[in-house]
Amino acid sequence: MAEKIDEKKVTPRSQDFAAWYNDLIIRAELADYSPVRGCIVFRPDGFAIWEHLRDELDRRIKKTGARNAYFPLFIPQSFLQKEAQHVEGFAPEVAVVTHGGGKELEEPLIVRPTSETIINHMFAQWIHSHRDLPLMVNQWCNVVRWELRTRPFLRTSEFLWQEGHTAHATREEAERETLTMLEVYRGFVEDYLAIPLVYGRKSAAERFPGAEETYTIEGLMPDGRALQCGTSHYLGQNFAKAFEIRFLDETNQLQHPHQTSWGVSTRLLGAIVMAHGDDQGLRLPPAVASTQVVIVPIWRKAEEGENVLVAARSIRHSLEQAGVRVRLDEREGLTPGFKFNDWEMRGVPLRIEIGPRDVAAGEVVMARRDIAGPPGKSKAPIAQAAERSTAVLAEIQKNLYQQAKAVADQNTRRFDDYGKLSAQMQGEGGGGLADIHWCGNPECETKIREETRATCRAIPLNQDGAPGKCIVCGESAKERAFFAKAY
């Protein structure tokens, strides 16, 4: 193992962000490339992060009243065509099953790129009366979008996600649900993944195919590019009409329900890697780390080793009792230095070192992953190791957010001058997030995109409405918007 790790150095982040990202994912054994074009393998260390993340988000989603269900992987090709914008958006990137059981199928089946069509077909069977509403389901599943250029976690042909689908009696209720889920996502990603966000509406050009309004949470990554981390769509009655979903309202009138859909995906794993990682490897927020604390015992002579291990095991026990996910690294034949590097690479938030002198003094050394070198080290009495660990993990969770926020804030700029915006986007460093007045005209948006490659990431909600001038055309603009180059 020592040899393997030494062989494969990680490209420094400052040198090549993209290469650093790819190296880190392989080296930390989060994922591996697969023999299937554009598909990755989620290795146990990567999948464990997804499991923590999924379980917590699942709890938050269920609290809103949605329940989990599971709909077929395959969608009849004709279903996709029922909503005009939807088919236009997804048809070019679907995988198609043409044969089953040795025979050519009468109608080809699409491997779901998203499930609005088949879920709304079922909703039409289940919704008859206003008493059947709201209907709120969520599913955790795999989806397939045939992507030309793929990157682990960020853009893969198959990915895992959750997709929520709801139907409501009124427009107001559906709009409220859309914003409720946006807030669930925002809180979850900021608190649990420690990733700072901006959020708001999408422009018409960036909307989900078939939606009337799309809301988004966006994280500005340290390379100055924005990553869409989750979206929540108000679908209006578009799918209800296409799939003939009708209910009798309280006055006995037939109505189409108003709908929403919302989702986040394994892309969030990429966000965690990028937002927090450094040249030494991953830095995992304690909330999603499978191993929150690693104990590394240190000794030279065999007789010292026994004492150290006894103490280390007792510390492990006390941390387990305190509900901390702890691991004791008893591997033989590896130096402490090697182990330190290994666990730093894997992003373990807190390391406890214990040697013979520590045992004699009744204390341990704690080394934080979020603060490099001596400033991140402190001593703690063995008897307080569990209590201190819990406290320090909570600090690390907050500090990772603060560190990421500082980087994002540094890279967020207000522009009133198109030339400066353009120079910034074309300069080094990815461009960052530009906060600009935009008149809302798609032509101005297109000009920015074509000339600077920045796109409209989000139009913040609840703006103060202070009037301004569109950075492109100079016409009056009621709103500000965030533009950035995006993943």
Place this chain on the structure above:
Amino acid sequence: MAEKIDEKKVTPRSQDFAAWYNDLIIRAELADYSPVRGCIVFRPDGFAIWEHLRDELDRRIKKTGARNAYFPLFIPQSFLQKEAQHVEGFAPEVAVVTHGGGKELEEPLIVRPTSETIINHMFAQWIHSHRDLPLMVNQWCNVVRWELRTRPFLRTSEFLWQEGHTAHATREEAERETLTMLEVYRGFVEDYLAIPLVYGRKSAAERFPGAEETYTIEGLMPDGRALQCGTSHYLGQNFAKAFEIRFLDETNQLQHPHQTSWGVSTRLLGAIVMAHGDDQGLRLPPAVASTQVVIVPIWRKAEEGENVLVAARSIRHSLEQAGVRVRLDEREGLTPGFKFNDWEMRGVPLRIEIGPRDVAAGEVVMARRDIAGPPGKSKAPIAQAAERSTAVLAEIQKNLYQQAKAVADQNTRRFDDYGKLSAQMQGEGGGGLADIHWCGNPECETKIREETRATCRAIPLNQDGAPGKCIVCGESAKERAFFAKAY
């Protein structure tokens, strides 16, 4: 809702077991038919059972040392062909993706029917030394097998399952792992799903394609047919050779590892429905019931209602505090009788009834779903409702197992005479489980299958070896085997 339920009566189980089964799944809203051939929709009430079951089994699997991972949905067609028996077994029933992103693929992709091939391709990248072993991964995912005749949960074109895949340095260790997982499955299905089992080896004819030995747990359903509930395979070095997995052992020799795979699927939901359900509906084991206790408040006059609801809510609170999954049915405009039927149909293990006179007396009525009518009813002081509920739920869990065991035992028979075996299998009642001496000759097995439609379900482990004569050919037989008609 009242109208809908009255319209759709459930076929009595004694009249037509298959129709009863299908009716129950639809009426209890566990699943629905989908527009995709052979695929069902798991509705929230059905999927919630799967979630409970999955989470508990996942904990038990992780305790054995396996970790979760996720491998691609698609498998290059050429991979399937690398193991001769494997391709023979699965090629006829695969779904094939021929087009992606609007273009015909150079090599068609198979939608995974099981993942031995792609996982072992990856194992070959990860396994180099004996220090990389054992390698134990598990994945929860969807798989597709193009089935001609499908039944909800029992046999569907797409289903959900977990598949574990392990590689070991020695044959002994791999064989031990195969049996460890068989025992994990047995304990899980018997304890948690309250379904009695027989278990053992499969005959060569019934082995997993590519395995050297397949072990199985089998449940005898009340209609006298056996349901395979889980399998664990010792794969030998077949896949290791096909996918060129090699490791340097401790003496620096290149070796192929010995492997296992094992899985259970959403078929277990069908087992729960069949093993426990009755003409009134589902009967869910408390361990997997989303709602373990339902409280039905009963009153006529509005002024009584308030008192009853206050008491009912306080009982709900005390049950929640005790960790019981409880629901208070406050729906208006429905009679208590309708609610009783509704919750019986949905299989809630325990019902608490409370009316004005109960409130005055400080007590509630508890009605068990596993014991029909007055014998299943008892009174309990309100102050002890939580404690009593917990105790009664534990009793129900055990009793459902005992009831199912009694039915299965009644339907399990030893035969020494082929004529009697044949008559039993061709008579009414599905045939039951036949415990017979079999010489092990595939010809005798074939004769039984062709003449009686019974197949070898399991050859029990650790037999006493008492000699006997094969029920078919009369030659000496060392082992007894269970034969039955199977799902």
